[in-house]
Amino acid sequence: MSAAGPVAPWRxxxxxxxxxxxxxxxxxxxxxxxxxxxxxxxxxxxxxxALAWTSLLLRGARWRDLGMRFPPTWRRLVLVGVAAGLAMExxxxxxxxxxxxxxTGKYPDLSNLRGLIGNVPMTLLAVGASxxxxxxxxxxxxxxYVLNRAADLVGRTRLGWTISIIVxxxxxxxxxxSQDSTGIVENSIDGALLALVYLACGRxxxxxxxxxxxxxxxxxxxxxxxxxxxxx
Numbered sequence: 634m635s636a637a638g639p640v641a642p643w644r645x646x647x648x649x650x651x652x653x654x655x656x657x658x659x660x661x662x663x664x665x666x667x668x669x670x671x672x673x674x675x676x677x678x679x680x681x682x683a684l685a686w687t688s689l690l691l692r693g694a695r696w697r698d699l700g701m702r703f704p705p706t707w708r709r710l711v712l713v714g715v716a717a718g719l720a721m722e723x724x725x726x727x728x729x730x731x732x733x734x735x736x737t738g739k740y741p742d743l744s745n746l747r748g749l750i751g752n753v754p755m756t757l758l759a760v761g762a763s764x765x766x767x768x769x770x771x772x773x774x775x776x777x778y779v780l781n782r783a784a785d786l787v788g789r790t791r792l793g794w795t796i797s798i799i800v801x802x803x804x805x806x807x808x809x810x811s812q813d814s815t816g817i818v819e820n821s822i823d824g825a826l827l828a829l830v831y832l833a834c835g836r837x838x839x840x841x842x843x844x845x846x847x848x849x850x851x852x853x854x855x856x857x858x859x860x861x862x863x864x865x
Contacts, residue, residue, distance in 0.1 A: 641693065644691065644692055644693035647691050647692050648692045648693075648694075648785075649785075653688070653691070653692075654782070654785070654786050657684065657688055657782060658782075660684050661681065661684065661779070664677050664680050664681060664684075665677070665807075665808070667680075669810075675766075676766050676770075677808060678766050678767075678770040678771055678774055679766075679770070681774040681778070681779075682770055682773060682774055684778075685773065685774055685777070685778035685779075688778065688782070689778075696773070696777065699773075699777040699778065699781055699836070699838070700776075700777055700831065700835075700836045700837045700838040700839075701773065701777065701838050702837065703839065704837065707839055710834055710837055710839040710840045710843075711839060711840070711843050713830070713834060713840045713843075713844075714830070714839060714840040714841065714842065714843025714844040714846075714847065715843055715844075715847055717826070717830045717840060717841075717843075717844040717847075718843060718844035718845065718846065718847025718848045718851075719847060719851075721823060721826055721827075721844060721848050722847070722848045722851045722852070724826075725819060725822075725823070725848070726862070729818075729819060729822055730815070730819060730862065733815045733818055733819065734815060734862075734863070737814055737815055739813055739814060739815050740815060740862055740863025740864075741812040741813060741815045741816030741819055741863070742811065742812050742813040742815075742816060743812065743816070743856065743861065743863075743864060744864075745811070746759070746853075746856050746864075747856075747864060749853065749856045749857050750856060750857060750858075750859045750864070751857065751859065752857070753857075756853060756854070756856075756857040759853045760850055760853050760854075763846060763849035763850055763853060764846045764849075764850070767845060767846070767849050768842050768843070768845040768846030768849060769842055769846075771805075771845065772827070772831075772838055772841050772842045772845055773838065775801060775805050775824065775827075776827055776828055776831045776838060776841050777838055779801050779804070779805075780797055780798070780801045780828055780831070781836075783796075783797035783800060783801050784797045794832065797828075798825055798828045798829070798832075799825070801824065801828065802821050802822075802824035802825040802828060803821050805820060805821065805824035806818060806819075806820040806821025806822075806824060807821075808820075823845075823848065826844075827841040827844060827845060828841075830844055
C-alpha cells in the first residue's frame with residue numbers, strides 16, 4: 634500500500650514484520666477475551682479501531698490506503714451500497730435466516746433490543762449508533778484493517794483474498810456471539826458479502842459502509858415496528 638511522502642526505513646520494515654503481525658492478532662484476540670469476561674464497555678469496535686490506527690501510524694500508512702477515500706465516482710458507490718444493503722437484508726430475512734432457523738430451531742438472540750419496540754427515542758439512538766459504531770466503525774476495522782492485514786499475511790493473490798475473506802468473516806461473526814448461533818452465522822455471511830462489495834468497488838469503503846448502515850437501519854426499524862422474526 635502507498636503512503637504520502639517518503640517512508641522511514643524502519644516503517645518499511647514493519648510493514649512485513651511477522652512480529653508486528655503476531656502482536657496485532659494477539660491484541661485482537663485479547664480484546665475478544667476481555668469482552669468475553671465483560672471487561673469491554675459498550676462495544677469492541679473503539680478498542681479495535683484504536684489498534685488499527687496505531688498499526689497504520691507504525692507502518693506509515695493512512696486510512697485512505699485502506700479505502701477511506703471519496704473518488705469522483707463516490708455517488709455511484711453510495712448507490713451501490715444502498716442496493717447491496719437492501720439485497721443483503723432481503724437475503725437474510727427471506728433466505729438465510731429461515732434456513733438457519735429451520736436447521737437450529739433458533740432465531741438470532743436480539744433480546745437486548747426488545748426495548749426498541751414502539752420506543753421512538755431509543756430507536757433514533759439505535760439508528761445513530763448503527764451508523765457510527767457498526768456501519769462506519771466496524772467497516773473501518775473489519776474490512777479496512779483486519780481484512781487487509783490478513784491479506785498482507787497470506788498474500789494479496791486471489792487465493793490470499795479468498796482465505797482472508799473466509800477467516801475474517803468467521804471472526805466477524807464470532808464477534809456477535811451475543812446473538813447466539815444463528816446470529817453468528819448470519820453475521821459471518823454478512824461479513825463475507827460486505828468484503829465482496831469492498832473488493833468489487835476497488836477496495837473502497839464507501840459502499841460497504843453504506844450497505845452495512847442500510848441493513849442495520851432496516852433491522853432496527855423492523856424491531857421498532859414489533860415485526861422482527863422471533864421477537865413477537
